Amino acid sequence: MYSQGLIGADGSSEETQEFLDAFQARIDAEEKIEPTDPMPEGYRRTLVRQIGQHAHSEIVGMLPEGNWITRAPSLKRKLALLAKVQDEGGHGLYLYSAAETLGVTREQMTEELLDGSAKYSSIFNYPTLSWADMGAVGWLVDGAAIMNQIPLCRCSYGPYARAMIRVCAEESFHQRQGYEIMLTLCKGTEAQKEMAQDALNRLWWPCLMMFGPHDGDSAHSEQSMKWKIKRFSNDALRDKFISATVRQAEFLGLTVPDPDLKWDDSLNDGKGGYRHGEIDWTEFWRVVKGDGVMNVERIAMRKAAWDDGAWVREAAMAFAEKEKQRTAKVAA
Numbered sequence: 001m002y003s004q005g006l007i008g009a010d011g012s013s014e015e016t017q018e019f020l021d022a023f024q025a026r027i028d029a030e031e032k033i034e035p036t037d038p039m040p041e042g043y044r045r046t047l048v049r050q051i052g053q054h055a056h057s058e059i060v061g062m063l064p065e066g067n068w069i070t071r072a073p074s075l076k077r078k079l080a081l082l083a084k085v086q087d088e089g090g091h092g093l094y095l096y097s098a099a100e101t102l103g104v105t106r107e108q109m110t111e112e113l114l115d116g117s118a119k120y121s122s123i124f125n126y127p128t129l130s131w132a133d134m135g136a137v138g139w140l141v142d143g144a145a146i147m148n149q150i151p152l153c154r155c156s157y158g159p160y161a162r163a164m165i166r167v168c169a170e171e172s173f174h175q176r177q178g179y180e181i182m183l184t185l186c187k188g189t190e191a192q193k194e195m196a197q198d199a200l201n202r203l204w205w206p207c208l209m210m211f212g213p214h215d216g217d218s219a220h221s222e223q224s225m226k227w228k229i230k231r232f233s234n235d236a237l238r239d240k241f242i243s244a245t246v247r248q249a250e251f252l253g254l255t256v257p258d259p260d261l262k263w264d265d266s267l268n269d270g271k272g273g274y275r276h277g278e279i280d281w282t283e284f285w286r287v288v289k290g291d292g293v294m295n296v297e298r299i300a301m302r303k304a305a306w307d308d309g310a311w312v313r314e315a316a317m318a319f320a321e322k323e324k325q326r327t328a329k330v331a332a
């Protein structure tokens with residue numbers, strides 16, 4: 001395995017305390033770390049792990065929506081969905097490139113994804129059962145992704161931070177197109193509104209899980225926050241997402257499927273916030289460990305796409321080689 005399981009500073013490095021302190025001082029001074037800069041092995045491994053998982057999420061994340069391109073209800077919806085899915089593929093590619101600056105190859109990361117050993121976001125192991133799911137994915141999944149990723153634009157590692165700026169701009173557009181689908185359904189017939197509510201019911205809790213385990217169970221947060229890879233804890237971002245989204249659900253006239261959701265003025269130093277019901281962490285870990293409804297199918301589809309595309313990669317490589325030879329001949 002190239003990127004999974006390589007977690008944080010492992011204590012076995014030969015890096016001196018002086019080196020680690022000097023690196024931390026750069027981080028504390030908000031300097032960006034660039035690929036050729038010296039860095040602790042744990043920092044490099046943490047980034048390879050997180051960026052790799054993030055890239056895989058974008059790639060697998062194309063599948064639940066790709067599933068609906070042929071069934072979108074109008075040409076306009078089809079075009080928007082097609083463009084969105086293409087954007088997600090692009091995000092995966094920027095992120096694989098960012099990970100490559102840390103010494104891992106795209107082939108290695110692809111191999112890991114296809115052999116089932118790589119992690120990607122749990123949310124993509126849930127099925128998309130109706131057209132309303134395309135609205136809910138854009139609104140909620142992209143909404144959660146933005147909440148998590150805006151702080152990553154300030155990540156200490158330059159290539160990741162820069163990739164995230166473009167990714168976030170596109171995710172914002174995705175979120176709006178998803179919300180607009182929900183709005184249209186909610187202003188439509190009773191059956192359409194029910195379909196929107198059903199999508200919210202099924203995707204709400206898995207979206208909250210996207211932010212990762214409770215802070216107390218988050219193995220990497222403390223070190224990642226010290227290195228300013230992460231700027232906020234999993235729970236802090238989840239709470240921000242809930243606060244923003246509950247109001248959007250109210251505007252749609254939909255009910256968030258959490259009977260324990262309650263505003264509490266005393267939270268966040270008196271600014272207020274929502275208390276929410278218990279997240280089913282057993283389900284979260286089951287899905288993360290490969291036993292979600294769609295885990296097997298997602299990887300099988302990805303593998304089929306990779307195998308079916310072999311001739312395209314071979315043709316592109318052959319063409320590049322021909323071009324190289326042609327250029328060399330002209331130059332000679």
Ligand code: FAQ
Pocket residue numbers: 004005007049050053054055057058061062088119120121122123137141142145148149209210211212213217218219220221224230234288
């Ligand atoms: N699913 O110690 P922490 C998108 C794992 S992109 C699966 O808290 P960390 C765009 C975690 O890897 C969505 N596994 O870990 C889109 C670790 O396992 P490990 C993806 C999860 O890294 C929209 C273990 O649990 N976004 O949606 C999940 O500090 C629509 C312990 O957790 C990113 O990847 C999970 N949800 O914090 C595309 C953003 N959560 O490696 C298409 C960047 C945790 O020890 C359509 N990533 N785990 O075996 C991050 O911000 C972080 O990696 C977290 C987790 C916050 C996800």
